[in-house]
Amino acid sequence: MGLKERRKARGYSQESFAVAVGVDRTTVGRWERGETEPQPPLRPRLAELLGLDLAGLGALLSPQAVTQEAEGHLDDLTSDSGDDMIRRDFLRILAVAGALPALPADGVLDEAADFRAMNEHLWQVYQLARSKRGVYPIVRDQLAALTDELKDGRDTTGLCMAAGDLFQLAGELAFDQNRYTDAAASYTLAASASREARHFDLWACALTRHAYVSLYERQWADAAGVLTAAERVARRGDSHLATRHWVAAVQAQAFAGMGNLDACERSLDEAERVLDLTADSVNGGWLRFDSSRLAEERGARYVELGRLDLAETALLGALQQAELGRGQSYRRRGAVLADLAIVGAKRRDLDEVAVYAREAMDLARRSGSGYVARKLRTLRVELRPVASDVRAAELDAELAELAA
CATH class of the missing domain: 1.10.260.40 (lambda repressor-like DNA-binding domains)
Incomplete structure (x- = not known):
């Protein structure tokens, strides 16, 4: 059937x-x-x-x-598509990296530092790219080069750090295109490589990204379990970095999904302690959480909890910060606008919904972001009670076209 x-x-x-x-x-x-x-x-x-x-x-x-x-057929892993090539590289590097810790070390190689420097550049390319999909070929080539080096290299710590970094970027690319299985695979490999390198902050960030897969499948308890592990690992990391504060911000999302306002507020308050850190608390690559994200994170959590006035205040503050020069990517601005449209829909203010939703849709089209598109699918659900209104019907048709 x-x-x-x-x-x-x-x-x-x-x-x-x-x-x-x-x-x-x-x-x-x-x-x-x-x-x-x-x-x-x-x-x-x-x-x-x-x-x-x-x-x-x-x-x-x-x-x-x-x-x-x-x-036992594995035909899907022998396709020549870009995504499948990345998947094959994931699996191959996992097999190689699993054997490397048992090998003797001959000293520190320059190649590991070169890979980490290249990874930093790739994160910058990823953040600046309007369409994340275009970064795939570069990451694929870097994965292939890293695979070759892992075969012959002896600086297992340095190369595992580079792998833990690169796998997280590959996971971000997969996640943004709604390829959750590929994203989960890359984050798992990132966590494994980071653990072998004994790099606790890199490891905690990999676990935090892995939790997002469960969050977007609305598996709140599963996400909370992964985040508890991330929190414990982050405690062993560098207290001058923002890692533990980012973990707290994502924990707030899990608690909001569970409807636990008190726990959500506590996690958000912990996340705001990032304000006490210096400017070098992030690296612009695998760790990017800073104070510029606080307002949008708090606003999104209040939307999930149905606290609309609090949500609107926080989200408008996030837009104002961007206008004052704090900066927002297309992806982040689109997500804030989508949340504001959802607030308007919950209030049955269709004029407000239309203004925010159409700008969010424009940003989703220009960036090709699956993340913003997911937010807009939630908006369609919120529009159901007013589906008979012509304005709602027109907007829903535009949202459906974007989803298609």
Whole structure:
């Protein structure tokens, strides 16, 4: 039985099913024809409507993939696509890096420092790029070069640090394109390499990024567990760095998802202690959390908790900071605008929604950011109660087009 048959057996028409999920009817049609698959944030709701668990839903959506896995086929890892090439490099470096700690060291090599310097440059390219997808080929080449060096090198600490850094960047690229499995794989490798290097801050950041995969699948308890580990690792790191404060900011998101306002507030207060640190508390690469992100983080958490007045104040403050020269990437500004649009939708102020949402959509198109697009999918859900309003219908159609 496929998705179409299961939907009908549960008594849904294609249109009523689309409304229940919060997507356009044409999106459901593409799912049923096998042209696309539902993104992870939508899957818990889909499984609920179809009377399945997540594993059963996965089997329903991709029966061929399940069969291949059972038979041991790995055809998907031999594709020539850029994403699959990165995946193969992940697996190859994991195998090589796992053997390296047992090898004797002949001294410090210059290559490790060169890799770390190149990684710093790649993070700058990533942050400046409007479309993150374009950074893939450069990261792929760096992964290939690092793989070759890992085969012959003996500076295991330096090379593992470089690997822990680069895997986090690769994970960011995958995550922004909604490739959660690839992102989780890269963050796992980053954590493993950082642990081998005994670099606690790098390790804690890898764990924190890994928690985002669970957060965006609304697996709050799973994310909280990973973040507890990140918090413990960060305590062993450099107290002059912002690592533990970033961990606290992400913990606040998990607590907000659980509806725990008090715990969320405590974590946000801990995150704000980053204000006590000096300017060199971040490195602009794998650690970027600074005071410029406090307002948008607090605003986003209040949106999740339904504290709309507090959310609006914080989010408008984040925009004002950007206008005063604090700076925001397309991705971050788009996320703030999407949250403001969600506040407007919860208040049923469609004029406010339209202003913020259309600017957010423009930034999502210009940057190709899956992160902003995910925020805007939430906005579609908030617009359901006013779907009969012409303005809401027009906006929903634009959001559906962006999602498609």
